Amino acid sequence: MASSTAESGSSDASVTTGARGAPPTREEMRAAITARTPKNYITWLMLAFMITSSVASLRAAPTMAVYGLAAVFLYVVPAIVFLLPTSLVSAELASGWSGGVYRWVADGISKPAGFLAIWCQFAMTIFYYPSLLGYVASTFAYVINPSLASNGLYVAIVIVVLFWTGVWVSSQGTKTVAGLSSFGLIIGTLVPGALLVILGLVFLGEGNTSAAPMDASHLLPQWTGIASLVLVVNNFLSYAGMEMNAVHVTSLRKPAKEFPRAMFLAIGLVLLIFILPALAISWVIPADQLSLTAGVMQAFDAFFANFGVSWLTPILGLMLIAASLGGMLTWLAGPSKGLLTVAREEGYLPPFLQKLNKHGVQQNILVSQGLMTTVIALLYAFIPNVSSSYWILSVITTQVYLIMYLLLFVAAVRLRRTKPDHPRGYRAPALTLLCTVGFLASVAAMIIGFVPPAQFSSGSGGVYLLIVGGGLGVVGILVPALFYFLRKPHWKNPANVGGPEEPLVDAPADGHEEA
């Protein structure tokens, strides 16, 4: 932890002893050290929590618990073909290049491709927030009054207020986001996740038989034809987002060394968070019973009811909300920062969107994104047809996001070949194989995205292909192409955008850390 004296950061604390000719006192040495100590770095542990918070929470546990022991398979196979490739490749690239996915793809393929990659990551989030906050609203409503969940005004107020609060918090700087999202992960996911697992173990320890069979014959999900393929491949996307926080790599004290460490911890945490709570629920509640719960909270309510601790339900509700909001903060802070980088360096966005606030945060990108999200959220809250068909937007946005992954894997292979000697703090083993597997997994997920789900009433594959393909074309190709072709040379590094310059500071290796 940096001492409070570091906050003063007095310039006169530099070493003045030379003029005096006497050895410096302890206080002078301390002042000299603390004066140069950067205060705004985040620890690798915080970054690991940010990565985990972006991707994993307990929200999916009841859904996957229905599959019993096969939930392990449904998470491990996607982890091998998608989580490991995205994570290890991101770890290598972030340990060698700052700037996140834009820089990787720009250096590996081309600058327009880099812009496309970061755009796809950013654009996807605009449609993600309303559904995330809609979930928060329904969780809160479940606890205080379930009928509120269908009240458009209530949902709209919750979404808009929480989203703009999130925008404000994100504008306070990376470290604030890191602190709060870490807090959200611990309070909202790790603690309740551990509680679920402990209660599950207690249940088994008391001699009860697991509700879901835990023998080897149930390790694989039942093969039901194409539906099984859809089930497994759609789960690849469970790990979408592992690369996103790489944009904060320069907020670490020793980026090249610490980012891979953060990523490895995040991989372990994400797997544990997804698998263990789902298993614990499947031990206690029969799959049939889980099928009768109308929401995540009702499933947890049923779980706690088995132990006679229903009073934990509202506490868990609060925890899940904290986790969701923490995750939202990371998504607000990450892609928009990457977009700022390309906007300033290449002039792909007008100067207005490049403005920084006093914390060095891209406030106008956040506000513009917020306005779009607000409009979508209001439609989501007030128009039943929008909310009941919102799932189609989630399909389109995941398709858009997959474009970024395709570019990422191509860029990683090219960088290894074209810049083999570029320093990297970590080199992923068998990178070409990893990228090939990851690329094919992304292609498979994209193909499955064109298979109409049950909610698509007409069931016409052609119409569905047109809708999803059209959405993909507009959001993932047309809009970024417009930005690219409408760019102006004088938008590059404009002098009139204001905001503080961000000096490069070498962090001292003195072990001073601020949690």
Next chain:
Amino acid sequence: MTTTSTNGPDGLPQHEDEPGDSRRWIVYTAAALLAVAVGVLMAVLYNSYHANQDRELAEERAAELHAEFEKIGITAIDEDTIVTVLGSDGGGFCTDTVALVKATANLGSGNGASGPGNRPSVVDERRLAGDRLVVQVYCPEQLDEFDAYVDSLNLDETTTNQENS
């Protein structure tokens, strides 16, 4: 093809300091206080909501649902658990059809993602059968709309977990 970067003389990414934000502790404190306040509010309202449930009606409906489950071969559920979760009014199940449709559609068919990768996956038809019984017992006035929703679903070999049906 090379862009400028904040890599240092050794070619590796370097720490980049941000402008200080001395108000961080204010944000942290406000967030913690807000969380505590919301938590207390949720606990009070949760207890109040459940205290106002008609216990006798809840037990009656739980027994009816329990019997209906057994008729279609769904694992028998402890009636006390049903009382706790569904109360006398069905809780989150019977708020209204829009909420019900969303709940059924979203929970019943989502993939395993809890982040931005979340999207529809496979529907478990047994879930639909169970859902229908809950609606039938707790909010029969919504049964027609529920049936209309189920009828609108495109249930085929690519969208349903038919082995479980």
